[in-house]
Amino acid sequence: xxxxxxxxxxxxxxxxxxxxxxxxxxxxxxxxxxxxxxxxxxxxxxxxxxxxxxxxxxxxxxxxxxxxxxxxxxxxxxxxxxxxxxxxxxxxxxxxxxxxxxxxxxxxxxxxxxxxxxxxxxxxxxxxxxxxxxxxxxxxxxxxxxxxxxxxxxxxxxxxxxxxxxxxxxxxxxxxxxxxxxxxxxxxxxxxxxxxxxxxxxxxxxxxxxxxxxxxxxxxxxxxxxxxxxxxxxxxxxxxxxxxxxxxxxxxxxxxxxxxxxxxxxxxxxxxxxxxxxxxxxxxxxxxxxxxxxxxxxxxxxxxxxxxxxxxxxxxxxxxxxxxxxxxxxxxxxxxxxxxxxxxxxxxxxxxxxxxxxxxxxxxxxxxxxxxxxxxxxxxxxxxxxxxx
Amino acid sequence: xxxxxxxxxxxxxxxxxxxxxxxxxxxxxxxxxxxxxxxxxxxxxxxxxxxxxxxxxxxxxxxxxxxxxxxxxxxxxxxxxxxxxxxxxxxxxxxxxxxxxxxxxxxxxxxxxxxxxxxxxxxxxxxxxxxxxxxxxxxxxxxxxxxxxxxxxxxxxxxxxxxxxxxxxxxxxxxxxxxxxxxxxxxxxxxxxxxxxxxxxxxxxxxxxxxxxxxxxxxxxxxxxxxxxxxxxxxxxx
Numbered sequence: 210x211x212x213x214x215x216x217x218x219x220x221x222x223x224x225x226x227x228x229x230x231x232x233x234x235x236x237x238x239x240x241x242x243x244x245x246x247x248x249x250x251x252x253x254x255x256x257x258x259x260x261x262x263x264x265x266x267x268x269x270x271x272x273x274x275x276x277x278x279x280x281x282x283x284x285x286x287x288x289x290x291x292x293x294x295x296x297x298x299x300x301x302x303x304x305x306x307x308x309x310x311x312x313x314x315x316x317x318x319x320x321x322x323x324x325x326x327x328x329x330x331x332x333x334x335x336x337x338x339x340x341x342x343x344x345x346x347x348x349x350x351x352x353x354x355x356x357x358x359x360x361x362x363x364x365x366x367x368x369x370x371x372x373x374x375x376x377x378x379x380x381x382x383x384x385x386x387x388x389x390x391x392x393x394x395x396x397x398x399x400x401x402x403x404x405x406x407x408x409x410x411x412x413x414x415x416x417x418x419x420x421x422x423x424x425x426x427x428x429x430x431x432x433x434x435x436x437x438x439x440x441x442x443x444x445x446x447x448x449x450x451x452x453x454x455x456x457x458x459x460x461x462x463x464x465x466x467x468x469x470x471x472x473x474x475x476x477x478x479x480x481x482x483x484x485x486x487x488x489x490x491x492x493x494x495x496x497x498x499x500x501x502x503x504x505x506x507x508x509x510x511x512x513x514x515x516x517x518x519x520x521x522x523x524x525x526x527x528x529x530x531x532x533x534x535x536x537x538x539x540x541x542x543x544x545x546x547x548x549x550x551x552x553x554x555x556x557x558x559x560x561x562x563x564x565x566x567x568x569x570x571x572x573x574x575x576x577x578x579x580x581x582x583x584x585x586x587x588x589x590x591x592x593x594x595x596x597x598x
Numbered sequence: 599x600x601x602x603x604x605x606x607x608x609x610x611x612x613x614x615x616x617x618x619x620x621x622x623x624x625x626x627x628x629x630x631x632x633x634x635x636x637x638x639x640x641x642x643x644x645x646x647x648x649x650x651x652x653x654x655x656x657x658x659x660x661x662x663x664x665x666x667x668x669x670x671x672x673x674x675x676x677x678x679x680x681x682x683x684x685x686x687x688x689x690x691x692x693x694x695x696x697x698x699x700x701x702x703x704x705x706x707x708x709x710x711x712x713x714x715x716x717x718x719x720x721x722x723x724x725x726x727x728x729x730x731x732x733x734x735x736x737x738x739x740x741x742x743x744x745x746x747x748x749x750x751x752x753x754x755x756x757x758x759x760x761x762x763x764x765x766x767x768x769x770x771x772x773x774x775x776x777x778x779x780x781x782x783x784x785x786x787x788x789x790x791x792x793x794x795x796x797x798x799x800x801x802x803x804x805x806x807x808x809x810x811x812x813x814x815x816x817x818x819x820x821x822x823x824x825x826x827x828x829x830x831x832x833x834x835x836x
Contacts, residue, residue: 259683287684293677309601310604311686312686
């Protein structure tokens with residue numbers, strides 16, 4: 210359906226895209242991900258035939274986008290990045306214009322326009338001027354125009370930029386629905402959206418493909434390279450005076466109850482690192498990203514200052530959160546951790562395995578890129594700094 | 599063909615969706631009426647529109663750039679050129695449709711002046727030959743001006759720049775050969791006056807339709823339009 214072979218694109222001396230190759234087969238929904246300036250829009254413009262590649266070739270439905278440009282364009286429905294429209298036109302007139310432009314026959318035109326209007330929920334604004342519509346409605350008009358000729362390939366450049374969460378959800382559902390019998394290429398930097406709508410993700414950074422695959426498979430790979438951290442919230446008795454003073458003991462950590470628990474957890478096979486995450490009152494809902502581990506002194510001062518408000522299960526005991534980093538190859542340590550805690554009769558209320566999201570894949574690739582090509586696969590931003598251990 | 603029609607009708611109607619179109623038509627009609635009353639509608643005056651066509655050329659020098667300035671500049675500025683050129687239409691179709699729409703608008707602008715002919719006909723017995731020739735000349739001149747304007751509009755996303763660029767080109771094209779042409783040496787004077795639209799227009803005002811004049815205006819217009827197509831295509835080489 211879409212096939213790019215060794216595509217390069219130069220703007221003057223700046224190389225926007227480097228030896229890009231990919232193949233998108235019929236019925237696939239592919240997300241094109243990348244930071245700003247990575248070459249997403251350039252790639253999309255080359256796919257739609259708006260810009261030629263400096264070298265290499267792109268085919269859509271077997272037609273070269275430059276040499277057989279018109280034939281290739283007939284199969285493409287395209288929503289450009291900024292969704293340019295004619296503000297002085299009415300929605301209905303604009304869709305009629307687009308239908309004629311795409312050569313939709315007069316006999317089928319009304320039907321095609323009606324279908325597009327229905328699909329993009331435009332019925333109540335069909336007679337309004339585009340310039341008077343809200344951004345969300347304008348985005349739908351752009352989408353409706355891209356679908357008017359029932360194309361086999363749909364290319365959407367940042368379809369949800371500037372939309373509110375409800376509209377993003379609607380757009381996502383629409384893309385899912387369209388994808389049933391079409392090929393869709395959608396560029397985005399809204400990661401959850403791509404994760405939920407796409408069968409496949411192509412990540413490009415600085416004009417190069419850095420990852421290509423099913424989101425779940427990319428995540429599995431990341432999970433293997435960067436085992437998911439486990440977070441456990443448990444009740445400790447922190448009355449030992451040396452702990453309050455924040456002094457390290459010979460045990461290499463906190464004295465009293467915490468130190469004992471940490472030592473126990475460390476001895477679980479597969480555990481690489483146990484970090485005392487926070488001593489402030491632990492909120493029941495976990496944050497998406499754990500807060501950066503505080504320094505020893507600040508942690509202690511927090512515990513003192515907040516002593517009154519801390520869940521005081523008698524005396525000096527309160528809830529703490531521990532972050533456990535497994536060793537390579539250990540992806541799920543929940544059971545051994547739970548067993549160990551139960552053995553020591555430690556009361557815990559949450560044991561969570563923080564699965565990586567596409568965002569982590571993305572940031573680890575970008576981080577790797579920032580550190581230079583010699584660094585293997587990048588460092589995981591979820592991993593706590595070792596000095597806090 | 600459907601595409602050309604779709605583009606042309608959209609472009610033509612967009613003249614009337616914005617105030618610009620109405621302002622241009624009103625300005626032209628008001629000014630030409632003033633000239634008509636002052637020059638032709640006088641007792642004892644010959645019932646022709648000759649004086650009057652020559653003042654219209656002057657008006658056209660300013661109005662044609664105003665008509666053509668937004669044709670492509672606007673699409674470049676708002677980036678609507680991108681959905682346009684990723685639809686199955688070629689650059690030449692886009693340029694042709696824009697140009698046709700502008701020429702149609704010029705015709706729409708000239709239509710109300712038919713009132714003057716009716717007025718002349720009721721008061722006197724004018725010779726319709728020179729009047730028709732004059733209108734044809736005006737249309738051909740306008741077509742050339744609009745072709746120059748289309749090229750200027752394809753070159754920049756700024757409408758002001760497109761307007762000024764067209765105006766200066768037209769002034770150069772018109773005034774320079776007119777002023778300096780006859781003063782040049784033997785082979786050059788005829789060469790320079792041959793490309794001066796204003797000199798060719800004098801034939802039309804006299805009621806003379808010379809095929810070489812018609813061919814000149816059409817060929818010159820085509821030449822500027824071809825350049826405009828090349829400009830639009832040039833993003834493919836860059």
